[in-house]
Amino acid sequence: MYDLVAIATKISNISQLRQLHAHLVLNSLQSQNYWVSLLLTICTRLHAHPAYAASIFTSSPYPNASVYSCMLKYYSRMGAHDEVVSLFRCMQCLDLRPHPSVYIYLIKLAGKSGNLFHASVLKLGHIDDHFIRNTILDMYAKYGQVDLARKLFEQMPNRTLADWNSMISGCWNSGNEADAVMLFSMMPDRNTISWTAMVTGYAKMRDLETARRYFDEMPEKSVVSWNAMLSAYAQNECAEEALKLFHRMLKEGITPDDTTWVAAISSCSSIGNLSLADSLLAKINQKHVILNNFVKTALLDMHAKFGNLEIARGIFDELGGQRNAVTWNVMISAYTRAGKLSLARELFDNMPKRDVVSWNSMIAGYAQNGESAMSIHLFREMIDCTDIQPDEVTIASVLSACGHIGALKFSCWVLNIVQEKNIKFGISGFNSLIFMYSKCGNVVDAHRIFQNMGTKDVVTFNTLISGFAANGHGKDAIKLLLTMEEEGIEPDHVTYIGVLTACSHAGMLKEGKNIFKSIKAPTVDHYACMVDLLGRAGELDDAKILIESMPMKPHAGVYGSLLNASRIHKRVELGELAANKLLELEPQNPGNYILLSNIYASAGRWEDVRQVREKMRKGGVKKSVGMSWVEYKGQIHNFTVGDRSHEWSKDIYRLLAELERKMKRVGFVTDKSCALRDVEEEEKEEMLGTHSEKLAICFALLVSEVGTPIRVVKNLRICMDCHTAIKMISKLEEREIIVRDNNRFHCFSEGICSCHDYW
DNA sequence: TTAGGGTTAG
Numbered sequence: 001m002y003d004l005v006a007i008a009t010k011i012s013n014i015s016q017l018r019q020l021h022a023h024l025v026l027n028s029l030q031s032q033n034y035w036v037s038l039l040l041t042i043c044t045r046l047h048a049h050p051a052y053a054a055s056i057f058t059s060s061p062y063p064n065a066s067v068y069s070c071m072l073k074y075y076s077r078m079g080a081h082d083e084v085v086s087l088f089r090c091m092q093c094l095d096l097r098p099h100p101s102v103y104i105y106l107i108k109l110a111g112k113s114g115n116l117f118h119a120s121v122l123k124l125g126h127i128d129d130h131f132i133r134n135t136i137l138d139m140y141a142k143y144g145q146v147d148l149a150r151k152l153f154e155q156m157p158n159r160t161l162a163d164w165n166s167m168i169s170g171c172w173n174s175g176n177e178a179d180a181v182m183l184f185s186m187m188p189d190r191n192t193i194s195w196t197a198m199v200t201g202y203a204k205m206r207d208l209e210t211a212r213r214y215f216d217e218m219p220e221k222s223v224v225s226w227n228a229m230l231s232a233y234a235q236n237e238c239a240e241e242a243l244k245l246f247h248r249m250l251k252e253g254i255t256p257d258d259t260t261w262v263a264a265i266s267s268c269s270s271i272g273n274l275s276l277a278d279s280l281l282a283k284i285n286q287k288h289v290i291l292n293n294f295v296k297t298a299l300l301d302m303h304a305k306f307g308n309l310e311i312a313r314g315i316f317d318e319l320g321g322q323r324n325a326v327t328w329n330v331m332i333s334a335y336t337r338a339g340k341l342s343l344a345r346e347l348f349d350n351m352p353k354r355d356v357v358s359w360n361s362m363i364a365g366y367a368q369n370g371e372s373a374m375s376i377h378l379f380r381e382m383i384d385c386t387d388i389q390p391d392e393v394t395i396a397s398v399l400s401a402c403g404h405i406g407a408l409k410f411s412c413w414v415l416n417i418v419q420e421k422n423i424k425f426g427i428s429g430f431n432s433l434i435f436m437y438s439k440c441g442n443v444v445d446a447h448r449i450f451q452n453m454g455t456k457d458v459v460t461f462n463t464l465i466s467g468f469a470a471n472g473h474g475k476d477a478i479k480l481l482l483t484m485e486e487e488g489i490e491p492d493h494v495t496y497i498g499v500l501t502a503c504s505h506a507g508m509l510k511e512g513k514n515i516f517k518s519i520k521a522p523t524v525d526h527y528a529c530m531v532d533l534l535g536r537a538g539e540l541d542d543a544k545i546l547i548e549s550m551p552m553k554p555h556a557g558v559y560g561s562l563l564n565a566s567r568i569h570k571r572v573e574l575g576e577l578a579a580n581k582l583l584e585l586e587p588q589n590p591g592n593y594i595l596l597s598n599i600y601a602s603a604g605r606w607e608d609v610r611q612v613r614e615k616m617r618k619g620g621v622k623k624s625v626g627m628s629w630v631e632y633k634g635q636i637h638n639f640t641v642g643d644r645s646h647e648w649s650k651d652i653y654r655l656l657a658e659l660e661r662k663m664k665r666v667g668f669v670t671d672k673s674c675a676l677r678d679v680e681e682e683e684k685e686e687m688l689g690t691h692s693e694k695l696a697i698c699f700a701l702l703v704s705e706v707g708t709p710i711r712v713v714k715n716l717r718i719c720m721d722c723h724t725a726i727k728m729i730s731k732l733e734e735r736e737i738i739v740r741d742n743n744r745f746h747c748f749s750e751g752i753c754s755c756h757d758y759w
Numbered sequence: 760t761t762a763g764g765g766t767t768a769g
């Protein structure tokens with residue numbers, strides 16, 4: 001028998017196991033509990049097939065606690081949680097006493113609801129087992145029940161080092177720095193684990209300096225301690241510091257493990273330094289490291305961030321069965337970052353188990369690529385069809401999408417969910433709220449949120465400043481810039497873009513000039529804003545001089561501003577100059593051709609108009625489709641030029657025709673530029689007057705209550721013809737109509753638009 | 760057989 005036991009412990013593959021099994025059968029030993037337990041232990045070690053393990057288990061006619069425990073351990077190793085639980089219930093029914101390690105596994109598995117086991121552990125007297133006791137303590141500490149953990153800890157007659165360490169981590173988990181420090185100082189003895197817990201604790205509080213102090217004072221460091229400090233840097237936007245520490249680690253002869261590589265790789269990708277990444281890859285290859293899927297996922301992400309989508313996809317495919325939710329999520333966001341939404345969606349639809357990050361990645365992916373309506377649609381699906389709880393990131397993305405298309409009602413619905421589910425907002429949540437309100441034209445609420453915020457960051461200020469800019473509140477934008485400086489928040493280049501745009505929209509030439517002068521190192525974008533400001537104010541020659549004096553090469557935005565100003569002030573020669581530069585810089589952008597052809601059209605130079613159109617056709621440049629959204633009862637309705645797909649189409653067009661008749665009767669003449677801008681000569685008659693914003697407005701007129709203002713958002717600039725037509729509609733229908741285009745609001749009321757400077 | 764470190768979304 002002793003020979004057999006010796007053989008059994010050395011078994012290293014399934015066929016050896018089957019041989020032993022056969023030998024036991026031959027000697028009629030296979031149903032003895034001792035041997036069943038031993039076979040099951042080997043099954044666990046070798047990951048044997050569940051059917052085989054089950055057949056061994058059932059060969060025992062009267063399985064005892066040991067057999068049950070071995071089978072339970074087998075299932076837990078295989079991740080078959082349901083089987084684990086049902087087996088445990090069987091044991092309870094049979095009054096069998098599980099092995100302590102079984103409890104440890106079960107308590108960990110139960111996680112947050114693990115306190116169910118506490119009573120049973122007490123009843124069976126397992127509480128004196130310090131391994132089990134510590135697991136319970138740790139479970140309480142990990143899952144936010146620090147009070148229970150403390151109670152247990154204080155009642156303990158003999159605390160082990162592990163108990164102290166669990167308690168310290170528990171304090172950090174609940175953000176209780178004072179208690180963590182006190183426990184650490186009171187400890188009778190400390191090990192690397194205690195010190196490392198302090199390092200991670202401070203890292204969680206984003207206090208990297210103190211974390212580093214503990215790290216430096218640590219009497220002995222393990223790889224884990226190094227990793228803790230490395231990750232602290234890597235996760236708090238200190239990638240450079242992380243890589244410095246990584247190199248010191250190598251110099252001191254510490255062998256990196258998987259976690260080390262993950263931190264190094266992710267630091268590399270956030271710095272965006274390709275050559276650094278290459279040298280890191282070389283090191284990994286040179287050391288012949290076997291990479292686990294954490295490292296592979298980090299590598300996947302790095303390649304994706306460097307734009308190597310094929311390599312990233314290669315790693316993803318290679319991972320095969322080792323893929324987890326994170327791997328899928330990384331690949332999805334790799335695609336959304338690159339604007340490849342359909343590929344991202346394909347993965348999203350095919351992934352086996354989506355978590356909140358998967359939904360967030362896809363919702364944010366749509367939102368960031370201009371597919372706001374899809375983003376909102378997907379959020380509804382998440383709420384209506386799944387049990388997954390949205391978090392701050394979800395809400396921030398959806399609110400941003402709502403802002404883009406002015407979906408105020410839908411935003412209210414989203415905010416109700418936030419209240420219902422008690423989702424806590426941090427800075428980014430509030431920032432998105434400010435964005436949404438100001439994009440919906442509700443500056444008052446945007447400002448209210450801003451004032452109630454505890455801590456603000458530069459994005460908070462920038463968002464509200466841009467909101468003021470879009471709503472024509474130039475003075476408020478400048479005031480906010482001053483507040484910002486008072487509160488010690490350094491304005492960045494986005495801040496100045498916002499303030500300059502605000503000046504431009506409010507016609508504040510002098511103030512804008514002063515602000516521009518105060519910018520330490522103006523970027524090309526600031527020059528573009530300045531050209532826009534000068535141009536709109538009619539100082540086109542100054543704008544041209546400014547462009548010529550620029551220390552850097554002007555980009556498309558600079559000439560775009562000049563072109564727009566030339567159109568407003570009918571300066572054909574300057575417009576031609578700007579447009580030609582633009583066509584050089586962006587030969588594929590249809591907007592530039594259309595702007596130029598409009599300038600020629602307004603000057604009556606039809607032959608030039610024809611030539612521009614011809615050039616566009618030859619270059620294969622397609623005109624972009626203008627879209628308009630209107631929100632009705634929390635649903636988003638979108639329209640494109642000449643759209644007939646809406647179920648209300650018939651009524652919409654009937655109303656439009658009726659309105660046009662009325663307009664003609666009161667002497668309204670359409671401006672042909674509208675037709676020339678978007679359609680070929682032969683289609684002109686048919687398409688005239690069917691721009692998306694008009695369709696959206698007619699739809700809103702049909703469905704909305706009399707007296708309520710109509711809100712429409714257009715993704716491009718609204719054209720002159722529609723501008724005039726909407727003015728007239730607001731008068732004829734006695735309705736207030738608010739149209740927001742790319743960057744500002746047009747408020748039409750009683751035949752007057754309150755943003756005259758725009759045209 | 761317990762305690763410390765890991766990849767993703769804004």
